[in-house]
Amino acid sequence: MQPFFRQSLPLFRIRGINVRIHWTWFLWAWFRLANRGEGVYSSITWNIAEFLGLFLIILMHEFGHALATRQVGGQAENIVLWPFGGIAFVDAPPRAAAQLWGIAAGPLVNVALLVVLPGLRGLLFDSGLADRMPLDVPVLLSQLIFINKVILIFNILPVYPLDGGQILRSLMWFGLGERRSLAVASAIGLVGAAGLGAYAYWRFQSFYTLFMAYFLGTQSWRAWQFARRPAPMPPDEPMV
Ligand SMILES: [Zn+2]
Incomplete structure (x- = not known):
């Protein structure tokens, strides 16, 4: 992951954690906004707000991993955002419970947002504020509620190195x-990545999902090799 890390730019630093952005993220942002199609918003400004909102949700998820890892005595210094979400570079102590908390804290942020985001939308309507705002604001909130659900569902699939697969591994x-x-989880990850790749090709011909499947497959393959090697285990794999 070192070359990947070097290809990213520093954005800001919060509580000692550096947030960085990979150069491909800008290409992805341009591509998504240029191909936004018939939208639900009145102007592109709201598409940009939605795109940034998506990555804000992802960033909060990664901070969940990083802060929980520190809580159990591990190290977490860097988060990188890229077109496929975020990666928290964490090193949790090699104990099952510590690993489990560091991983579970990410999707738990999305679980909390399942309550917070609809609550915010409810507040907007109950207070009458929604009537004085552009219609785009409640639409944006509804879109983010949907996006958060999709992130959560995909993220907890038991396919290593997705969080669901890593939770299964630590259990x-x-x-x-x-x-x-790790051997069992990465074997499931390999099967899952192959299944996802085949499904993406057959159903949508989606290059994005195919690359995602390739990423999951290569990470699972690395983990499988480490698990079966007699040498000591390497530091933790990055968390998505
Ligand atoms: Zn995660």
């Missing part, structure tokens, strides 16, 4: 130990 760690739990 198995309690019974199977560090290495065998």
Whole structure:
């Protein structure tokens, strides 16, 4: 992941955590906005707001991982945003419970947003504020509520290295130990990535989903090799 890290620009730093952005993110932003199609908004400004809102949700998710990892005594210094979401570079202590909390805290942020975002929309309508705002504001909130749900559902699929796959791995760690739990989770990850790739090709011909499947597959393959090697385990894989 080092070359990947070097290809990103520093954005800002909060609570000792550097937030960086990969150069491909700008290409992706341009592509998405240029191909936004018949939208639900009155102007492109709101499409930009939605795109930034999506990455704000992702950033909060990554901060969930980073802060929880620190809470259990691990290290977390960098978060990189890229077209496929975010990556938190964390190093949690090699114990099942510590790993589990560091991973689960990410999707738990999205679970909290399942309540917070509709609450915000309700407040807007109940207070009468929505009547004095452009219609785009409640539409944007509804879109972000939907986006948050999609992120959560995809993220907790039990396919390593998605959070669902890593949660499954740390639960198995309690019974199977560090290495065998990784071997099982990464094998499931390989099957899941192949399935996702085949589905993306057959159903949508989606280059984006195909690349996602490729990323999951290569990460699972690396993890599988580490799990089966007699040498010591490397530091943790980055969290998505
Ligand atoms: Zn995550």
